[in-house]
Amino acid sequence: MQTIAMASGPARRLLLPAKLLMLETYPGLLDTQLVKSVLVETTAEATRTPRELPIVGGHLALDFANTVDDPEGTARYDHAGTYEELVGWSVRIGVLRPDQASELLDAARAHSRSRSAALRRAHELRRILIEIFTQAAMINSGEVPAAKATIPPTLWNQLRGFVTEALANADLVPADDGCELTWPLTARLDALLWPIAVAALGLLSSPQVARVKKCAGCPWVFVDQSKNLSRRWCAMDDCGTHEKIRRYVSRRAAKKSEGHS
Numbered sequence: 001m002q003t004i005a006m007a008s009g010p011a012r013r014l015l016l017p018a019k020l021l022m023l024e025t026y027p028g029l030l031d032t033q034l035v036k037s038v039l040v041e042t043t044a045e046a047t048r049t050p051r052e053l054p055i056v057g058g059h060l061a062l063d064f065a066n067t068v069d070d071p072e073g074t075a076r077y078d079h080a081g082t083y084e085e086l087v088g089w090s091v092r093i094g095v096l097r098p099d100q101a102s103e104l105l106d107a108a109r110a111h112s113r114s115r116s117a118a119l120r121r122a123h124e125l126r127r128i129l130i131e132i133f134t135q136a137a138m139i140n141s142g143e144v145p146a147a148k149a150t151i152p153p154t155l156w157n158q159l160r161g162f163v164t165e166a167l168a169n170a171d172l173v174p175a176d177d178g179c180e181l182t183w184p185l186t187a188r189l190d191a192l193l194w195p196i197a198v199a200a201l202g203l204l205s206s207p208q209v210a211r212v213k214k215c216a217g218c219p220w221v222f223v224d225q226s227k228n229l230s231r232r233w234c235a236m237d238d239c240g241t242h243e244k245i246r247r248y249v250s251r252r253a254a255k256k257s258e259g260h261s
Contacts (some may be wrong), residue, residue: 032255039177045152046221050075051069054238056235057221057223059199059203059208059223060196060199062133062222063220064080064089064129064222065220071218072218080119080123082119083116083119084108086192087101087105087192090192093257103185104191111189121190122190124158125162125193127158128159130219132200133221134219135202136215137213138234139214151204160199162200163192163200165192166183166197166198167198168182169184170183170194180196211229213232214233215233215239217233
């Protein structure tokens with residue numbers, strides 16, 4: 001029996017420098033306007049593909065929630081925007097083996113409607129996970145009043161359908177440390193969502209949910225595994241670096257202002 005197995009092990013962090021957006025004020029217009037300047041790029045830069053998505057959530061469900069890179073910025077890119085990209089991400093994270101991915105892609109090419117439906121379900125599951133774990137992060141940070149410090153039943157009801165379907169198709173097999181859930185290879189194009197849905201339930205029902213945080217610089221969520229729960233950023237060399245640059249620019253501006261006063 002071939003299986004779709006849940007990913008395990010530490011998450012890798014693959015980060016490339018983010019492009020900086022420059023702003024210039026152009027004179028000579030009827031009103032002085034702040035406009036975004038076009039970055040000077042080589043032909044290669046202009047045609048380059050998006051950066052490899054950083055894997056920083058520390059948990060399968062959170063990594064899936066984080067599949068839109070730079071979600072509120074100018075470099076926004078959905079790494080699960082097409083079915084092919086969704087399958088590629090699933091291979092990279094360990095949900096699918098390459099041979100399983102190949103079979104699903106063959107089936108997707110032959111059934112365009114099923115491919116579109118599977119992608120819609122993937123985006124719906126991702127939306128639910130973003131809302132649930134953002135709420136969990138807000139509860140953990142104290143942003144949500146104690147009286148409302150719970151996951152809304154409506155969100156659980158939305159996730160429950162995915163979890164129920166995943167469990168209905170799962171097999172329980174022996175593993176090194178007990179038993180684990182696996183899924184037989186199937187022609188169903190949304191089968192790769194099953195391990196993600198079950199992983200989300202596992203996180204919600206474990207003590208680890210108290211360690212879920214939202215990045216201080218972007219909407220991504222992660223499990224804070226630091227001893228004193230001091231992690232603030234999805235990654236120090238991404239949002240953490242941006243914050244350092246922002247503070248440096250602010251200090252420089254403040255010193256200039258003091259010098260002119």
